[in-house]
Amino acid sequence: xRHCLLTPLKITALVASVTALAGGAALVxxxxxxxxxxxxxxxxxxxxxxxVVELFSAKSPAGPIRFPWKMGMAQKNQQFxxxxxxxxxxxxxxxxxxxxxxxxxxxxxxxxxxxxxxxGRDQSRTHTFAVTxxxxxxxxxxxxxxxxxxxTDTPFAAKTDQNGYVTLSGMASGAASLTIWHPQLRGPDNxxxxxxxxxxxxQTQKIKVExx
Amino acid sequence: MSVARALFARxxxxxxxxxxxxxxLLYAALFALVLGLVxxxxxGGLSRFGEASAARDLAANARVFDEILAAxxxxxxxxxxxxxxxxxxxxxxxxxxxxxxTSALSSLETRVRADTAFVVTLxxxxxxxxxxxxPAPEMLRKRLEDGIKRGIIVSGxxxxxxxxxxxxxxxxxxxxxxxxxxxxxxxxxxxxxxVELAPISLEASVVEATRxxxxxxxxxxxxxxxxxxxxxxxxxxxxxxxxxxxxAPRLVLRxxxxxxxxxxxxxxxxxxxxxAGGIMLVLGLSWQVARSVTEPLKQxxxxxxxxxxxxxxxxxxxxxDEIGRLAQSFTQMVVAIDERERRIIHVGxxxxxxxxxxxxxxxxxxxxxxxxxxxxxxxxxxxxxxxDFKMVNDTLGHPAGDSxxxxxxxxxxxxxxxxxxxxxxxxxxxxxxxxxxxxASLGKIADRLQRSFDRPLAINGQHAACGASIGIAMAPGDxxxxxxxxxxxxxxxxxxxxxxKSTYHFFEPALDEAARQxxxxxxxxxxxxxxxxxxxxxxxxxxxxxxxLTGFEALIRWNHPTRGRVNPVEFIALAxxxxxxxxxxxxxxxxACHQACTWPDDVTVAVNxxxxxxxxxxxxxxxxxxLSASGLSPHRLEIEITESVFIADVDMTLGTLHSLRxxxxxxxxxxxxxxYSSLSYLRSFPFDKVKIDKSFVEDLGTSSxxxxxxxxxxxxxxxxxxxxxxxxxxxxxxxxxxxxxxxQNIQGYLFSRPVAxxxxxxxxxxxxxxxxxxxx
Numbered sequence: 001x002r003h004c005l006l007t008p009l010k011i012t013a014l015v016a017s018v019t020a021l022a023g024g025a026a027l028v029x030x031x032x033x034x035x036x037x038x039x040x041x042x043x044x045x046x047x048x049x050x051x052v053v054e055l056f057s058a059k060s061p062a063g064p065i066r067f068p069w070k071m072g073m074a075q076k077n078q079q080f081x082x083x084x085x086x087x088x089x090x091x092x093x094x095x096x097x098x099x100x101x102x103x104x105x106x107x108x109x110x111x112x113x114x115x116x117x118x119x120g121r122d123q124s125r126t127h128t129f130a131v132t133x134x135x136x137x138x139x140x141x142x143x144x145x146x147x148x149x150x151x152t153d154t155p156f157a158a159k160t161d162q163n164g165y166v167t168l169s170g171m172a173s174g175a176a177s178l179t180i181w182h183p184q185l186r187g188p189d190n191x192x193x194x195x196x197x198x199x200x201x202x203q204t205q206k207i208k209v210e211x212x
Numbered sequence: 213m214s215v216a217r218a219l220f221a222r223x224x225x226x227x228x229x230x231x232x233x234x235x236x237l238l239y240a241a242l243f244a245l246v247l248g249l250v251x252x253x254x255x256g257g258l259s260r261f262g263e264a265s266a267a268r269d270l271a272a273n274a275r276v277f278d279e280i281l282a283a284x285x286x287x288x289x290x291x292x293x294x295x296x297x298x299x300x301x302x303x304x305x306x307x308x309x310x311x312x313x314t315s316a317l318s319s320l321e322t323r324v325r326a327d328t329a330f331v332v333t334l335x336x337x338x339x340x341x342x343x344x345x346x347p348a349p350e351m352l353r354k355r356l357e358d359g360i361k362r363g364i365i366v367s368g369x370x371x372x373x374x375x376x377x378x379x380x381x382x383x384x385x386x387x388x389x390x391x392x393x394x395x396x397x398x399x400x401x402x403x404x405x406x407v408e409l410a411p412i413s414l415e416a417s418v419v420e421a422t423r424x425x426x427x428x429x430x431x432x433x434x435x436x437x438x439x440x441x442x443x444x445x446x447x448x449x450x451x452x453x454x455x456x457x458x459x460a461p462r463l464v465l466r467x468x469x470x471x472x473x474x475x476x477x478x479x480x481x482x483x484x485x486x487x488a489g490g491i492m493l494v495l496g497l498s499w500q501v502a503r504s505v506t507e508p509l510k511q512x513x514x515x516x517x518x519x520x521x522x523x524x525x526x527x528x529x530x531x532x533d534e535i536g537r538l539a540q541s542f543t544q545m546v547v548a549i550d551e552r553e554r555r556i557i558h559v560g561x562x563x564x565x566x567x568x569x570x571x572x573x574x575x576x577x578x579x580x581x582x583x584x585x586x587x588x589x590x591x592x593x594x595x596x597x598x599x600d601f602k603m604v605n606d607t608l609g610h611p612a613g614d615s616x617x618x619x620x621x622x623x624x625x626x627x628x629x630x631x632x633x634x635x636x637x638x639x640x641x642x643x644x645x646x647x648x649x650x651x652a653s654l655g656k657i658a659d660r661l662q663r664s665f666d667r668p669l670a671i672n673g674q675h676a677a678c679g680a681s682i683g684i685a686m687a688p689g690d691x692x693x694x695x696x697x698x699x700x701x702x703x704x705x706x707x708x709x710x711x712x713k714s715t716y717h718f719f720e721p722a723l724d725e726a727a728r729q730x731x732x733x734x735x736x737x738x739x740x741x742x743x744x745x746x747x748x749x750x751x752x753x754x755x756x757x758x759x760x761l762t763g764f765e766a767l768i769r770w771n772h773p774t775r776g777r778v779n780p781v782e783f784i785a786l787a788x789x790x791x792x793x794x795x796x797x798x799x800x801x802x803x804a805c806h807q808a809c810t811w812p813d814d815v816t817v818a819v820n821x822x823x824x825x826x827x828x829x830x831x832x833x834x835x836x837x838x839l840s841a842s843g844l845s846p847h848r849l850e851i852e853i854t855e856s857v858f859i860a861d862v863d864m865t866l867g868t869l870h871s872l873r874x875x876x877x878x879x880x881x882x883x884x885x886x887x888y889s890s891l892s893y894l895r896s897f898p899f900d901k902v903k904i905d906k907s908f909v910e911d912l913g914t915s916s917x918x919x920x921x922x923x924x925x926x927x928x929x930x931x932x933x934x935x936x937x938x939x940x941x942x943x944x945x946x947x948x949x950x951x952x953x954x955x956q957n958i959q960g961y962l963f964s965r966p967v968a969x970x971x972x973x974x975x976x977x978x979x980x981x982x983x984x985x986x987x988x
Contacts, residue, residue: 106299108306108385138386140299146386183387212357212388 034200035169040160040180042211047164048182050084051209052134055156055168057176057198064088065155072096073137073147075103080137080147084183089132089153096124103142109135111151134181134190148183173200178207186210231509232502239498240491247487254483258476266412266446266472267436273410274434274448274465280409281377281452281463285362288394289379291324296381296392305331305339306385314341317392326394327376328367331383332356333390351457356380356391363455364418367395374399375418378455393455412472414465418452421460428464444469508535512542519546563635565614566621574634574642578694581632581646582687590648591687593697594661595705599679599713601639602859604671612671616678619669627664641680642701658684658716666714679714681705690719703727734790736772737783741795746770748803749966752980753818753937754958756951759986761976763816763850765959766804767966768796788824797825798834805842805849807969812976818850818880823857827864832871839875846876852903854882855893862896869897880937884925894932902929904955906940912949919949926954947982 036055040048065088074081076098087093097103097119105116105125111133116125118141129135129151137147150157156168180192192209295301295316304312317329318341330340336349347365355363360380367376376395383390396402398418407416421429431437431449439445448465508529515525525546529539561573569577578593585591598620605613617639624633624643632644643661648654665680683705691697700719703726708717740746750764770778787793801819808817825831839846851872857865869879880901881893885908894902904925911918922938929936938950941960950958964980978984 106303108303113307136385136387138384143297143384143386 033169034171034173034198035167035202036156036171036178036196036198036205037165037167037202038160038178038180038205038207040164040166040182040207040209042209045208047160047162048209048211049160049162049164051160051164051166051180051182051185052084052086052150052152053158053160053166053168053207054150054152054154054179054181055171055176055196056154056179057156057171058174059172061155061170065153067155067157070094073149074098075139075145078103078139078142078145080145083146084148084150084159086150086152086157086159087129088155089151090128090130091151092126092128093149094124094126097121101142103145104140105137105147106140107135107137109133111135112149134183136183146183150181171198173198178205180207180209182209182211184211186212230506232499232506235502235505236495236499239501240495243494244487244491247490251480251483251487255480258480258483259473262473262476263438263469266467266469267438269412269472270414270436270446270448270465270467273412273414273467274436274450274463277406277410277414277416277463277465278450280406282362284396284406285377285379288324288326288377288396289361289381291320291326292329292379292381292392292394295320295329296383301392302383302385302389305333305383306389310339313339317341320392320394324394325396327397328395329392331390331392332380334388335390337390339390347456352380352391352393352455354457355455356393360453360455363453364398364459364461365393365395365454365456366420366459367397375420375459375461380455412467414467417464417466418461419464421462424462428462433462438469505535508539512539515542515546519549563637566618566635568621568641569632569634571634571636571642574632574636574644575694575698577632577634578644578697581644582692582694582697585646585687588650589646590650590652590654590689591697592643592645592648592654592657593685593687593701594643594645594658594716595636595683595698595701596641596643596661596665596680597705597709598639598641598665599681599709601678604676604678606859606862608671608674608676615671616669616676619671620665620678620680623664623667627660627667642698654684654686654718658682658718662714662716681708681713682716683708683719684716685719700724730786733778733783733786734792737770737787737790737792737796740770740772741792741799745773746796746799746803747968748800748807749968750807750817750972751959751966752964752975753816754963754980754983756956756958759983761815761963761980761983762957763818764808764811764972765818765852765966766800766807766820768800769966784822788822791824793822793824794828797822798838801834801838802841805838805844807972808848809842809844811972813845813848815976816848816850816878817844818852820852820882821857823854823859826853826857826868827861831868832875835872835877836875847878850878850880850901852880852882855884855886858893858896866897873900885921894928894934898932899934901935901937901957903959904936904938906938906960909938909940909942909946909950909960912946913943919953922950922953922955926956930954944982 038053040051040053042048067086067088069085071085071087071091072094073085074096078099078101085093095105095116098121100121102118102120104118105114107114111131112127112129112135114127116127119125129149132151132153135149135151137145137149139145156171158166158168160166174197176196176198178194178196181190183190185192187210192207194207196205298316301313301316303309304316313331317331317339320326320329321341328340328346330338330343330346332338332349332352336353338346338349340346345367347367352365362377362379364375365378367374367378374397376397378393378395380391380393382388383392400417403416403418407414419428427439428449431447433449433451436446436448439447446467446469448467450463452461452463454461508531511527511529515527518525527539527543529536561570562568563570581591598616601613601616604616617635620641621633621635624631624641628643628645630645634642634644636642645657648657661682662680665678665682669676669678683701683703685691685697685700685704687697690700700723703723704717704719706727707723708715711717747769748766749769750766752761753763753765754760755762768780768784770780770783772778784793787796804817804819808815811817821831835849835851839849853869873879878900879897880903881899882903883905884902885905902925904922908918908921908925912922926936935957936955937957937959938946938955939959941947941950941958941962943962947958947962962982964975967975
């Protein structure tokens with residue numbers, strides 16, 4: 001239901017971003033490109049790492065969304081690597097097993113419920129994520145393995161570094177919504193949303209979230 | 213009360229005055245005191261130790277119980293974990309597949325016998341087969357999120373809305389999406405099951421704060437404390453971890469102290485029993501010890517008492533200790549006392565001089581012999597009196613007299629071995645001969661007795677002879693009992709003495725009669741003295757030279773109230789024997805002096821003085837008193853004595869005679885010629901007058917020897933300057949012979965019989981008898 005409500009906004013943002021990319025140079029040249037530097041901190045003020053920050057602007061840029069990282073979630077040293085992966089909706093993610101042991105992958109998350117049987121070293125499986133949302137991955141035989149795939153439909157998405165910072169840029173000015181997701185975030189679907197006005201030009205936003 | 217009184221009565225009946233009881237009780241009491249202290253201390257220590265160890269045990273058990281609870285919770289947690297990790301279950305929870313979840317929970321409840329199993333999701337939803345009684349998720353979530361996995365919750369499923377032990381397991385897919393919680397009510401049954409795992413018996417309960425009584429709320433956690441309710445109880449309280457907000461349940465462990473003390477209680481009883489046994493043992497032993505000390509003492513006590521009663525005693529104490537020595541000394545003392553007693557008895561029953569039994573023993577012997585006397589046997593009792601013992605004593609001295617008695621005793625022992633001989637005192641002996649056959653000649657036996665006394669005796673080298681008079685009484689003829697026999701023997705002796713010396717006389721009943729008469733006479737005599745039953749007669753003394761009556765001899769006459777006039781020979785002898793002669797003699801002196809006063813101045817009065825009277829002190833005073841009372845001139849008084857006055861004490865007699873003579877009183881020797889050794893007396897004292905005994909006068913008519921005797925006496929008297937007087941002159945022939953032979957004075961019937969006092973004047977005036985013829 002919530003997604004339905006947000007749809008017009010997302011579309012708007014998408015349009016905006018496409019506009020920015022297409023007639024890019026003039027606009028870019030005309031204005032200082034917009035960028036938002038977001039720091040996510042927890043209740044105690046400590047930076048939160050690997051939090052996914054998504055910004056939905058009024059005008060959504062057109063065209064497929066590409067992120068500058070691999071659409072892959074490897075299993076290495078009995079860990080999902082990277083632990084948190086942001087993919088665009090409809091992306092197919094590869095799960096290469098780089099370990100000596102076999103792993104399986106399961107997800108009970110609503111956006112993508114699937115289960116990949118155990119498979120061995122140097123094998124890879126793929127899964128296509130057609131619905132936005134967060135997918136929590138586990139390995140049935142290694143409880144401690146946790147992987148998170150954030151399926152998003154905005155190009156302005158990134159995860160915070162070790163200092164809790166993330167910089168998003170290229171979005172259109174105007175009102176936008178900022179969504180923070182983190183597996184331990186206290187809130188519905190582990191998300192926290194806020195509105196932000198993109199002024200154009202660099203701006204900083206510090207968002208405090210509550211973690212469990 | 214009655215029991216106590218009975219006990220008291222018994223206790224007081226127990227003899228506390230015995231040494232052994234006191235010693236035994238003292239030791240037992242001491243031991244009981246010490247033992248009592250020990251038992252009390254030990255019992256107290258045991259109790260304290262028991263309590264302390266029970267408290268320690270309870271504390272340890274509380275820890276154990278905590279662990280049991282924790283283990284139970286852990287076990288539940290593990291069981292929950294199994295399901296929480298189950299892939300299908302996780303999937304069901306993750307996908308919100310309620311039917312699957314509830315069926316899985318039901319299955320879990322059954323499998324692990326949990327009361328309740330439910331899921332709390334991260335979003336605060338509760339999934340359960342039956343959600344009733346499950347606490348609100350918001351009450352649980354905080355603690356669950358804090359990672360607390362086990363604790364107490366309020367479980368509404370139990371009837372009382374009681375407490376339940378709960379364990380939670382996280383459900384991760386792989387992130388935490390909720391918790392699987394299973395709960396087990398901590399009801400009585402469960403707690404009891406858990407309690408059974410504890411090593412000591414406990415009662416456990418889990419009580420919510422709101423339901424706790426005040427004392428329990430105030431009690432510090434993890435401390436053991438004691439509480440007296442119906443019984444002594446130990447409590448341990450500890451706070452329990454909770455999985456739910458707003459409750460503070462506590463685990464209360466209760467332990468009955470009596471149970472853990474029970475073992476010590478039985479130990480205490482054993483101790484008391486042991487102590488009681490010890491006391492009894494000590495009582496018994498100390499009683500034994502005390503008895504070993506006091507038993508000999510008791511024997512000594514008993515022995516002393518028996519000796520006091522004069523019984524024979526032998527002590528059986530042979531120990532070598534102090535008591536043994538005491539007993540030994542005691543026995544020696546008893547022996548010494550016995551010995552001394554025997555000696556005293558011997559002295560008491562024997563004569564010291566001769567060693568013969570005395571009168572007392574003789575009496576007993578006689579009584580014994582009489583009791584043992586068989587029919588047809590006779591017993592002879594002989595009383596013996598030595599005839600001339602006094603003379604031996606006087607002439608040879610007392611040591612000689614003693615020797616004589618010893619010799620006589622020896623002779624008797626030698627000659628009469630079968631007789632029992634006793635010395636009754638002085639010169640009196642008694643002889644008892646028993647078992648004399650009926651036909652035996654008593655005379656021969658008596659002769660044998662007599663011969664024994666006639667044996668010659670040698671005293672200090674001097675030859676002495678000592679005849680004896682013997683009186684004999686025979687049993688049964690003369691009496692059956694000792695007293696009668698002895699009295700009769702005495703009577704016979706009396707007769708024997710009177711019949712002449714050195715003879716024996718058997719008792720005759722007549723003797724007894726004579727004795728009876730003598731006793732009556734004595735009574736009468738005393739009455740006569742008291743009542744003045746005597747009078748004096750006077751017999752004139754005719755002087756051949758002056759041819760007149762120059763004096764009178766006073767002669768006593770007794771006019772007995774019933775018998776009339778009693779012969780002086782009869783009653784004077786009795787008076788001499790009984791000592792009555794003293795008052796009688798005194799009366800005679802007074803009366804004679806009194807009468808003589810009425811006579812002319814040239815007429816004297818002659819008074820007989822008996823040897824007894826003479827021996828008694830105070831004859832001189834009596835004479836003086838009589839003279840002064842009458843006013844008679846002393847030279848008119850003439851005292852006539854017999855030779856026997858010298859037998860008592862010659863020196864004293866002489867002294868008395870001289871003092872009388874010095875007063876001017878004349879002394880005449882009466883009955884001259886009948887005594888022992890007349891001439892020696894004549895030499896020892898210058899008598900004024902010698903009275904020639906009438907036996908010489910009687911002879912004058914019949915034999916010519918009489919003439920010679922008279923002449924010899926008169927010649928001797930003249931030579932010594934003494935007058936002579938002849939008594940008992942009855943006829944003229946005698947008178948003429950006496951006159952011819954130089955006798956100076958004549959007394960006798962030829963002149964006058966003794967006359968009453970009032971006739972004296974007549975005789976003096978008219979002349980007496982033959983005097984009148986001489987005048988003519």
